[in-house]
Amino acid sequence: MMKTSDKRSDVVQAALELIAEKGFHGAPMAEIAEKAGVGAGTIYRYFENKDILITELHKELEAKITAALLDGYPVEQPLRERFLYAMREVFRYFITYPLHFRYMEQYFNSPYGITLHRDRLLGKSGDPDILMDIFEQGADQQVLKALPTSVLFSIAFGSLTLLMRDHIIGFISLDNHLIDGITEACWDAIKK
Amino acid sequence: MMKTSDKRSDVVQAALELIAEKGFHGAPMAEIAEKAGVGAGTIYRYFENKDILITELHKELEAKITAALLDGYPVEQPLRERFLYAMREVFRYFITYPLHFRYMEQYFNSPYGITLHRDRLLGKSGDPDILMDIFEQGADQQVLKALPTSVLFSIAFGSLTLLMRDHIIGFISLDNHLIDGITEACWDAIKK
Amino acid sequence: MMKTSDKRSDVVQAALELIAEKGFHGAPMAEIAEKAGVGAGTIYRYFENKDILITELHKELEAKITAALLDGYPVEQPLRERFLYAMREVFRYFITYPLHFRYMEQYFNSPYGITLHRDRLLGKSGDPDILMDIFEQGADQQVLKALPTSVLFSIAFGSLTLLMRDHIIGFISLDNHLIDGITEACWDAIKK
Amino acid sequence: MMKTSDKRSDVVQAALELIAEKGFHGAPMAEIAEKAGVGAGTIYRYFENKDILITELHKELEAKITAALLDGYPVEQPLRERFLYAMREVFRYFITYPLHFRYMEQYFNSPYGITLHRDRLLGKSGDPDILMDIFEQGADQQVLKALPTSVLFSIAFGSLTLLMRDHIIGFISLDNHLIDGITEACWDAIKK
DNA sequence: GATGAATGAGGCTTCATTCAT
DNA sequence: CATGAATGAAGCCTCATTCAT
Numbered sequence: 001m002m003k004t005s006d007k008r009s010d011v012v013q014a015a016l017e018l019i020a021e022k023g024f025h026g027a028p029m030a031e032i033a034e035k036a037g038v039g040a041g042t043i044y045r046y047f048e049n050k051d052i053l054i055t056e057l058h059k060e061l062e063a064k065i066t067a068a069l070l071d072g073y074p075v076e077q078p079l080r081e082r083f084l085y086a087m088r089e090v091f092r093y094f095i096t097y098p099l100h101f102r103y104m105e106q107y108f109n110s111p112y113g114i115t116l117h118r119d120r121l122l123g124k125s126g127d128p129d130i131l132m133d134i135f136e137q138g139a140d141q142q143v144l145k146a147l148p149t150s151v152l153f154s155i156a157f158g159s160l161t162l163l164m165r166d167h168i169i170g171f172i173s174l175d176n177h178l179i180d181g182i183t184e185a186c187w188d189a190i191k192k
Numbered sequence: 193m194m195k196t197s198d199k200r201s202d203v204v205q206a207a208l209e210l211i212a213e214k215g216f217h218g219a220p221m222a223e224i225a226e227k228a229g230v231g232a233g234t235i236y237r238y239f240e241n242k243d244i245l246i247t248e249l250h251k252e253l254e255a256k257i258t259a260a261l262l263d264g265y266p267v268e269q270p271l272r273e274r275f276l277y278a279m280r281e282v283f284r285y286f287i288t289y290p291l292h293f294r295y296m297e298q299y300f301n302s303p304y305g306i307t308l309h310r311d312r313l314l315g316k317s318g319d320p321d322i323l324m325d326i327f328e329q330g331a332d333q334q335v336l337k338a339l340p341t342s343v344l345f346s347i348a349f350g351s352l353t354l355l356m357r358d359h360i361i362g363f364i365s366l367d368n369h370l371i372d373g374i375t376e377a378c379w380d381a382i383k384k
Numbered sequence: 385m386m387k388t389s390d391k392r393s394d395v396v397q398a399a400l401e402l403i404a405e406k407g408f409h410g411a412p413m414a415e416i417a418e419k420a421g422v423g424a425g426t427i428y429r430y431f432e433n434k435d436i437l438i439t440e441l442h443k444e445l446e447a448k449i450t451a452a453l454l455d456g457y458p459v460e461q462p463l464r465e466r467f468l469y470a471m472r473e474v475f476r477y478f479i480t481y482p483l484h485f486r487y488m489e490q491y492f493n494s495p496y497g498i499t500l501h502r503d504r505l506l507g508k509s510g511d512p513d514i515l516m517d518i519f520e521q522g523a524d525q526q527v528l529k530a531l532p533t534s535v536l537f538s539i540a541f542g543s544l545t546l547l548m549r550d551h552i553i554g555f556i557s558l559d560n561h562l563i564d565g566i567t568e569a570c571w572d573a574i575k576k
Numbered sequence: 577m578m579k580t581s582d583k584r585s586d587v588v589q590a591a592l593e594l595i596a597e598k599g600f601h602g603a604p605m606a607e608i609a610e611k612a613g614v615g616a617g618t619i620y621r622y623f624e625n626k627d628i629l630i631t632e633l634h635k636e637l638e639a640k641i642t643a644a645l646l647d648g649y650p651v652e653q654p655l656r657e658r659f660l661y662a663m664r665e666v667f668r669y670f671i672t673y674p675l676h677f678r679y680m681e682q683y684f685n686s687p688y689g690i691t692l693h694r695d696r697l698l699g700k701s702g703d704p705d706i707l708m709d710i711f712e713q714g715a716d717q718q719v720l721k722a723l724p725t726s727v728l729f730s731i732a733f734g735s736l737t738l739l740m741r742d743h744i745i746g747f748i749s750l751d752n753h754l755i756d757g758i759t760e761a762c763w764d765a766i767k768k
Numbered sequence: 769g770a771t772g773a774a775t776g777a778g779g780c781t782t783c784a785t786t787c788a789t
Numbered sequence: 790c791a792t793g794a795a796t797g798a799a800g801c802c803t804c805a806t807t808c809a810t
Contacts, residue, residue, distance in 0.1 A: 182343060
């Protein structure tokens, strides 16, 4: 029933923690191995090389985030509610799993992220991107501002990113009330 | 009147270009030296080590950006106009100097950025932060939403960051019309 | 009647192919195991370690070559005919089994080969070396040049080795006519 | 006046000795560095990587051998004398520099050798190959057997190779008398 | 001051061998 | 007997920094 062996999970977890905390270059394979409690060579049974470990870990996190977002998503509600829900869920997910946020951030801001970005632009990303869908529908229904979809996305997601950073370093505290205020501010930004 | 020798400037420029393009780990000191047309050891006459070179370069860029922003800043205008002006200027500055943007981004997303952020929170940053001033005044005048200053900042600056990324990779084209639309969307986000 | 199990043969065959093609260092035990269709640990049931596998494989090939050479060997014929026969048989054997040639070559040109050579000099090699016998008889009968036996051997076998190399890489084509010419040239070299 | 720095020569000499004695895989870069009395990284100032060090060393040795061969070469003498001279010189050179022989042997019997061989066949080797010239002229003058040039070469050079091996391991002693006998035997092999 | 050759610690990866299942 | 996951020593290479010239 377990698809992944224990050692593989241990490696993934160790890599997640180290990379999230110290970045790709602050996380040598030897240290990942040590933290995972496995031999250095063991990592290579599961991941061809460090790049693939990094990419694979990104994919796993993305899948989890997407799943969390889709779970309970109010498909039938109006656009505004769906947008607010999605934003709040992403906030909550990352607040619950701050390492995931830090990892995704590292990944996004790295040569890997470039490829990712390009693929996403070209629609190669396989997952149903909820925010993008919302923005596209919003354009059709003329509920949102007449700005390119990707611009709307950047406004919402860029805000979220910096706010998460501040939350994680303890500069602000993203409680439900604040999250509500923020997501509504974002809605004001994109709505017509 | 020149505080810094030519060689120092050459090093700084070479470091800027290499790091902006390839990141900190893609810019070995030897390569920076070569690009600057100086010996590898020479760098160490001006900068104690690589970390200090990186930090110093960041400070220089920040000073330039601040200067560009202050130049022509409409102090007397209402808050809204000042906000729109500031955002547009930052966009224009980074569009003119994409290497500066890329460098600042690298710096921000790195262990260095952590320190920077912490210091900024503690008010150690010496420069007069225009955006922050605007947000603080907006709070006093009750023109802006009742959100923490740093939250307002993140909404504006987070949006800007992602949009600049997309512009630099050529995914969107930030012409004046689009910039106007974006800055107004950001204003909608923060205004009461 | 089978002294060796099937798995042992599979390992030997896999090792032969891999080593012949890629050399000792291009043939990891894991890959040999995979090609043989057995577990990596299984190899160690039959061969204490890689060195022993390599040495053992060499012995097996040598036995086959000797057998092929002895089969049909014209014991009664004059020296010249026996020499020509032996040379031609070796050529034909290696042309039929190029992997065997390549393996022997690898073995000969390696630290293993040193030991082999030394042992052969000391007469430790158990097999009846036909060429050596011919040379020794030739010396007794004063049909061959007054050169040490091992020198005569080197002339014949050294020529053969390089020619086989050229044949295998496709630079020359060792057809029967050419083989006849070569073996007679070798005979001219050694005959008085 | 010194084209190569001392360190470079030290590295080359250390590499020559180690590789000649133990083969490419028995000569780790770290050990070469240690034997040369330099830091491990220093090697990489002179040679991009191990492959290039190996190839470069081969080129240097080949140049020396060619030079030794050409020095005193009796261009005006008949074919037979030139062949005997060339063979004897090669023997003498390798007897004087046994490490050179062992290195060339290693190189020849390795993936590097394959390329070398192919290039030589294609005439890409820049040096004036004396033996090959002799064989070609011999074919024209109908002094030599009607065998492909490369076959004549293999007979002479293959013999030489094995004999050098035996000499180096001390199995035979290649004194002038023996060398004369061998080279004449080789002449008998190739002459019509 | 300026240079750049030299250094060696440290990073990634391979692979012969072991051993629990 | 057979397996193959696990190990870790060892190999190649990079690069920040130093120092003799």
